[in-house]
Amino acid sequence: MIATSEVKKQKKQPTRGMMENVMEQFHSAADKIELHPSIRKILGITNNEIVVHFPVKMDNGDVEIFTGYRVQHNNALGPYKGGLRYHPTVDIDAARALAMWMTWKTSLAGLPYGGGKGGIQLDPKKYSKSELERITRRFTFALADNIGPEHDIPAPDVNTNSQTMAWMADTYMSTRPPAERSANQHVVTGKPAGSGGLEGRDRATGYGVFLNIKFWAQRNNEDLNGKRFIVQGFGNVGYWAAHFLEKEGAKLVAVQDASGSIHNSKGIHVEDLNNYSKANNGGIGNFPEADEMDSKDFFSTDCDICIPAALGNQITKENAPDIKAQLIAEGANGPTNVDGEKILLERGVTIIPDILCNSGGVVGSYFEWLQNRNGELWQLDEVMAKLDKKMKESFSKVYEYSERESMDMRTAAYCLAIQRIEKAYVERGIFP
Incomplete structure (x- = not known):
């Protein structure tokens, strides 16, 4: 007979929910910057x-x-x-x-x-x-x-x-x-280009993910040419990030989405996979130029860069120990939970956090909002140049803060973001 205490040990602990993760991340950063208690209450x-x-x-x-x-x-x-x-x-x-x-x-x-x-x-x-x-x-x-x-x-x-x-x-x-x-055309962003949308908005998030990886590589004297990367989620974000990385000479070796998981150590051609996906209702399963793999083995694929670009809570304490990548670039919102992140950071893995890494989408949305509001029409090359400049400013700010304060990039990003909001409350006061 198994003792009750042993049963408890064997029982799988529930995975943290996204709200638990975001609140722990918030309070951790708030502690670092000694956020005013009243503003902590408001932002909580x-x-x-x-x-x-x-x-x-x-x-x-x-x-x-x-x-x-x-x-x-x-x-x-x-x-x-x-x-x-x-x-x-x-x-x-x-x-x-x-x-x-x-x-x-x-x-x-x-x-x-x-x-x-x-x-x-x-x-x-x-x-x-x-x-x-x-x-x-x-x-x-x-x-x-x-x-x-x-x-x-x-x-x-x-x-x-x-x-x-x-x-x-x-x-x-x-x-x-x-x-x-x-x-009122700018009530939403992400519209088709012919209906008030922004040229390049479709690729803005994925391009931003790519740019963050590129900026990280430059800061660490790394060459993206020959780097192996894996992508979870092959929608707009995953596809465009892979598209731009491949142009730099990086090699896509595994992809996972709701339809399955595939890998090819010799490389998967991004455009071929995208065309296949479009022809198969957005799924990458059974792609003929790659082998099927067990979904639970996806994150343990031998690679240099991992791009989780699907849903939240994908990297956890269960699979974090098996991750081979030395860089995690978060294309999705909240793909790495707190427990998984602790394991990765202890192992020396760098994580470019979601609020920085995938912010190209909201920056592109801002450009579209401005375009509609001002009755302007921006060309694709102008949009991409503006996006490049904005993303580089954000990356540099976070990277340098993390180095200066000896903290991981997520905590640095949170500290900077919260400090800007705190300043607004301090300057304006609380109504009435």
Whole structure:
């Protein structure tokens, strides 16, 4: 018979939730900078949490009820900003954590934004395009005045795209008085280029991930040519990061997404995989130029750089000890939990944190917002040059702070982001 104490030892401990992770990261940085207790209280909670339930008629005539979320964490620096995702894991806790991360991300990037996040709890693969359009439009209508171009500006996230944003913008503008409609085009960002979108917005996040890796390599006298990298998630972020890394001579050796995990030690051609993925409903499984691998072995692939660009809580204490990469570049939000990160840092692995590494998307969104607001039209080369400059400023600021204060890059990024918000509260005071 097994003793009760032995049973307890054998019982698997639950994985931390994203909200637990973000709060521990926040308090750790707040301790480092000795954040004022009152401001710690304010930043430790959300400003508003909107939950909407709305009916939508399906193609077969049936009515389904959906639950949508929009959490607005903080707007001390400007309007709430952040994506909307369509995924079964969307719930209020996930939205809270993601909204808080957006606050730190926009602050770190020096943007005039706060943080918000949300979405709908659904699997978009189960619905037709016409059903997704009706779901999106009804969700936008249900949010009503909780969003707006100077109040809360959604953008694409997991399983949403430029088409989703076009439907949202059209629905929102249709609810405004005729004279105000064109002035509300920047209610969302990430729109198609022909509908007020920004040239290059589709690649902004992935390009930003690539730039951070490039800047890290330059600081450490590393050559990206010949470096082996793996990517989890082969959507916009994973694809574009891989695309630009391959141009530098780096070699993609493994990819994982919801359809499976593949590897080829000789290298996987990024464009070939992208074309295959497009032809197979966005999945990379069974790609003929690579071998299938067990999903649990993905993170232990022999490589130099790992890019988690899928969902949160992917790198944990269970798989962190097996990671071979010496650099983790976080393309997703919250892909590394606190326990996993501690193990990696103890092993000397460098982590470029999400609020820095994947901030190219929100920087691109800011450019689009400005373009719409000012009635301008920017060319692709101009956008990419602006993005390059902005990302380099952010990376240098975080890297130098981490070196100066002898801390990891995530803590450094948090300290800088929180200090900017703290300054705003100190200067303005607390109403009334």
